[in-house]
Amino acid sequence: MKLLITYSSKTGNTKRLAEGIYKNIQLENVDLKAISEVEDLNAYDTLLVGYWVDKGGPNDEAAEFMKGIEGKRVGIFATLGAYPDSQHGWDSLLRGEDLVKEKNTILGKYICQGAVDERLIEVFKKFEPGNPHAITPEKLKRYEIAKQHPNEADMLSAAIMFRERI
Ligand SMILES: Cc1cc2nc3c(=O)[nH]c(=O)nc-3n(C[C@H](O)[C@H](O)[C@H](O)COP(=O)(O)O)c2cc1C
Numbered sequence: 001m002k003l004l005i006t007y008s009s010k011t012g013n014t015k016r017l018a019e020g021i022y023k024n025i026q027l028e029n030v031d032l033k034a035i036s037e038v039e040d041l042n043a044y045d046t047l048l049v050g051y052w053v054d055k056g057g058p059n060d061e062a063a064e065f066m067k068g069i070e071g072k073r074v075g076i077f078a079t080l081g082a083y084p085d086s087q088h089g090w091d092s093l094l095r096g097e098d099l100v101k102e103k104n105t106i107l108g109k110y111i112c113q114g115a116v117d118e119r120l121i122e123v124f125k126k127f128e129p130g131n132p133h134a135i136t137p138e139k140l141k142r143y144e145i146a147k148q149h150p151n152e153a154d155m156l157s158a159a160i161m162f163r164e165r166i
Helices: 013-024 060-067 087-100 118-125 137-146 152-165
Strands: 003-007 030-034 046-054 073-080 105-113
Touching: 003 013, 013 030, 013 046, 013 073, 013 152, 046 060, 046 087, 046 105, 060 087, 073 087, 073 152, 087 105, 105 152
Parallel strands: 003 030, 003 046, 046 073, 073 105
Antiparallel strands: none
């Protein structure tokens, strides 16, 4: 077994989750690389692929990469601003799984929150009340909670789940 943990990350959350999985998975023959650094998948039979949720699914770089994976054992991990146990969280993971499930064996999937870019929150604050993107007290609370993730517990949970299935 040779494992590649690879990820796409805009503001660092998914990168930190990937690094945490790498640190905690306690397996041999594991490489960690950003998707942009991956040149050849032939050396690997197992992949853990991470993305950040953009518009309810994998970000573009990760989606392109995932569409090209064939004949591997694949685990999926992701970070998002919404709550991971929401319908949106679940749908965001399923949209990632859909990109790889036909041509690969799915090992499992994991999603947790990640701090939302402050610049995006500032944009949301400019929307008028009633606009679907407008800020509400509930959303501000969710962004505050998101700031605490991914944390050590998230990283450990993901690593243990994948380790058991690899
Ligand atoms: C342009 C943009 C679009 C986003 N879209 C969503 C979304 O559709 N759903 C969601 O839950 N979070 C969304 N988020 C929040 C990110 O998925 C979240 O903060 C994630 O942890 C960022 O990961 P990164 O630091 O690895 O880039 C969005 C963030 C940005 C900047």
